[in-house]
Amino acid sequence: MVKLRRHLLFSLAVSGLRGPARALPCVGFATLVAYRLLVTGRGFAMPRRTVSGPEDEQxxxxxxxxxxxxxxxxxxxxxxxxxxxxxxxAGAEHRVEASFLSKRRRQRVWWAKEQLRWNMTNRDGYVRPPPSLGRGSQNPLCELGECGDAACALYRFRAGCEGVRSDFMNFCAKQIEDHFWQVQTHNDEGLVYCSLGCGCLYFDWELLDQLVTRARLPIDQVWLVDPAFWRNETFSTAELKALRAFGQWFAGVFDVHSFRTARSLKRWCRAFSGQFGLAHVVMECDSVQTHTLTDDADFCRSVLHDEALGLQIFSQRLANRRPGPGRRRGPVPVAPVRCVRRRKEDRLETMQRDQWTSGAWLPDFLVNFPEDEEDPADWIAEDLRRRYR
Structure with missing residues (x-):
């Protein structure tokens, strides 16, 4: 196939030299098309054209x-x-630059998922997609991953918690879709998505790919925050490799920016809020409860949209750490908990909180309810008043 494309390029060039002058534009266009077929068939991408304006020149x-x-x-x-x-x-310091993936390689990934050949395995401490898609085709997303700790309640293969991640992903897709169309009535900007503690990005890739391909949501910006996103010329962490694969998959779809800390994200947003907007969705898919980041008033003002939606899932609580000399011990493990929050002034107010119990999500006020005290109906009424007041 490669030899055929090279022969086509050579034939077009020779015919352009031998043919009349008026045929040169057509030959040039055909040569460009043939070259695009050549590079995309090999998994490369055409170089991105950079548009330079007066500000860039300055x-x-x-x-x-x-x-x-x-x-x-x-x-x-x-x-x-x-x-x-x-x-x-220019605001491009944190931008993730990546080449395009060919349409063929994307289709192979979608085909593997549809045909149930997307076998997740635990490799190098992470649960990752298969390294190969068959017939010698390497999986371009094999570097993505999620939590591989067997002691974590969010572990995909943990007994009784196998459906937690997939169910939460579908739940988030529905919440984001409904929220975005509600917010878009006030403005015409695309969705800005922010993810805290994203690790090797498998969850964020799966969610965003569903929003782009199925829900057809217009997404403008994706901001990824993780302490592991540090650059070194001689060594690449697993998270950086995943970041490159993530950037390649969504190249040309939306802009991706990566940050090592929430502080650098706040500083960048304050400087370029008029250019890049504010986050409509903040995702916290981590094993540890990270409300301390999003409960910061400065974070809400600098990063979040006035009607921002917060989504979180965790299996360890920081708030339950014991006082005293042992307060620096690890967080307290709990059953998987998911939260839906909305921005109210300079904080995120909890609208819904559920806990995974016996293979299903139950509201937190129904979990471990003491049978000899108040009637559950009173708790439900009080919770509804608290949510919708």
């Missing part, structure tokens, strides 16, 4: 001193070489 011509002065005015770091300063001032 940034490119600024001296290092002028760049630092502008960065200081925006509250951004001022250290680093001139190239890094230009990227930082």
């Amino acid at each position: 940034i490119r011509n600024l001296t290092a001193r002028a760049l630092r002065e502008r960065l200081r005015a925006l509250g951004l770091p001022r250290s680093g070489p001139r190239k890094a300063l230009r990227l930082r001032l």
Whole structure:
């Protein structure tokens, strides 16, 4: 197949030289098409065309001193070489640049999932997709992964919790779809999605792919926050490899930005909120309850949209740590808990909280209810008043 494409390129070039002058534009167009077929068939991508505007030209011509002065005015770091300063001032310092995947490789992934050949296995401490899709085809998403700790209640293969992750993913897709169409009545911007503690990104990939392909939601920005997203020229962490695979899959669909800390995300959002917008959805799919991040008033004002939706699942509570010398011990394990929260002023208010019990999600006020005290109907009425007041 490759030899055939090379022969086609050579034939088009020779015919262009021998043919009349008026045939040159057609030959050039055919050559471009043939070249695109060649590179996409091999799994490569055409180089992305960068559109440079007047502002980009101004940034490119600024001296290092002028760049630092502008960065200081925006509250951004001022250290680093001139190239890094230009990227930082343009808001592209955290952007994940990746080449496009060919349509054929995408179709093989979708086919494997539809045909139930998407066998998840525990490799290198993570639950990952299969490394191969058959017939010598490497899986472009084999570096993605999720929690592989057998002691975690969110572990995919844990007895009694096999359906937790898939059920929560479908639950989130429905919540986000309903919320977005409600919010879009007030503006025409696309969805901005933020994920905290995303690890090797398998959950976020599965959710966003469903929102793009099935729900057809317009997504503009995806912000990913994890301490493991640190760059080193000689060593790549598992999370960085997953980030590259994630970026390749969604290249050309929406922009992906990665951050090591919530502090860097807040600083970036404050500097470029008018350019990139604010997050409509904040996802916290982690084993540990991370409400301390999103309950921060500064985080809500800097990162979240006025009508932001918060979704979370966890299996360990930080709030239940014991006081005293042992307070730094590990979080207290609990059954899987999912939460739905909405922004109210400078905090996220809990609208729904359920716990996984006996293979189903039950409201937290019905779990471990003492039979010899109040009637459950009173608890339900009080919870409804609390949610919808």
